Amino acid sequence: xxxxxxxxxxxxxxxxxxxxxxxxxxxxxxxxxxxxxxxxxxxxxxxxxxxxxxxxxxxxxxxxxxxxxxxxxxxxxxxxxxxxxxxxxxxxxxxxxxxxxxxxxxxxxxxxxxx
Amino acid sequence: xxxxxxxxxxxxxxxxxxxxxxxxxxxxxxxxxxxxxxxxxxxxxxxxxxxxxxxxxxxxxxxxxxxxxxxxxxxxxxxxxxxxxxxxxxxxxxxxxxxxxxxxxxxxxxxxx
Numbered sequence: 001x002x003x004x005x006x007x008x009x010x011x012x013x014x015x016x017x018x019x020x021x022x023x024x025x026x027x028x029x030x031x032x033x034x035x036x037x038x039x040x041x042x043x044x045x046x047x048x049x050x051x052x053x054x055x056x057x058x059x060x061x062x063x064x065x066x067x068x069x070x071x072x073x074x075x076x077x078x079x080x081x082x083x084x085x086x087x088x089x090x091x092x093x094x095x096x097x098x099x100x101x102x103x104x105x106x107x108x109x110x111x112x113x114x115x
Numbered sequence: 116x117x118x119x120x121x122x123x124x125x126x127x128x129x130x131x132x133x134x135x136x137x138x139x140x141x142x143x144x145x146x147x148x149x150x151x152x153x154x155x156x157x158x159x160x161x162x163x164x165x166x167x168x169x170x171x172x173x174x175x176x177x178x179x180x181x182x183x184x185x186x187x188x189x190x191x192x193x194x195x196x197x198x199x200x201x202x203x204x205x206x207x208x209x210x211x212x213x214x215x216x217x218x219x220x221x222x223x224x225x226x227x228x
Contacts, residue, residue: 004158033214042205042220043205045215045217050214058215092159094214102147102209102214102216103149103161103164106151106158107158108158109157109158
């Protein structure tokens with residue numbers, strides 16, 4: 001089944017404790033992206049990747065890191081989480097230009113609480 | 116840069132009534148337009164998209180949307196809603212030739228029996 005998976009689905013942590021949220025897709029998509037969803041703000045892009053070893057900042061990158069060492073994986077790293085990073089996080093992927101009109105496929109989400 | 120405004124944060128309707136969720140966008144270049152739906156405790160799922168051609172776009176679950184370039188709008192409609200349509204709906208835009216999606220704030224659709 002074609003899908004985007006994220007782990008963990010739920011995470012409660014404390015300020016300053018480094019964490020990684022994994023994202024994996026099995027559709028051979030070149031483009032991957034991380035979003036955070038906050039009430040009243042919709043989804044905002046954190047980082048994106050056009051292909052392996054190619055990453056760039058989105059609209060709200062502060063406090064986050066990413067890497068793209070393999071095409072299928074795009075982990076999100078919070079090196080020193082703070083309470084304002086409490087949010088619902090989504091990973092998404094899509095094919096490169098010309099593929100299916102740029103539909104992005106979303107993972108199930110990771111609900112992060114930073115105490 | 117692109118931006119999206121969803122004019123209603125919450126829309127309550129009765130079952131079997133029609134519904135319209137409003138979306139306006141801003142862009143200095145040509146765009147693609149999307150509606151995504153988020154059911155409770157799930158990720159986002161594509162409802163429909165406008166890329167080019169006919170301005171009336173039909174999607175899944177009986178939803179449709181009309182692209183109006185002069186009014187920079189892309190409103191979502193359904194003639195008769197069901198309890199199962201209860202969800203949050205997001206309008207999104209991307210510039211033609213770009214991958215980035217810009218989302219609106221979301222509209223929570225609540226269906227009352």
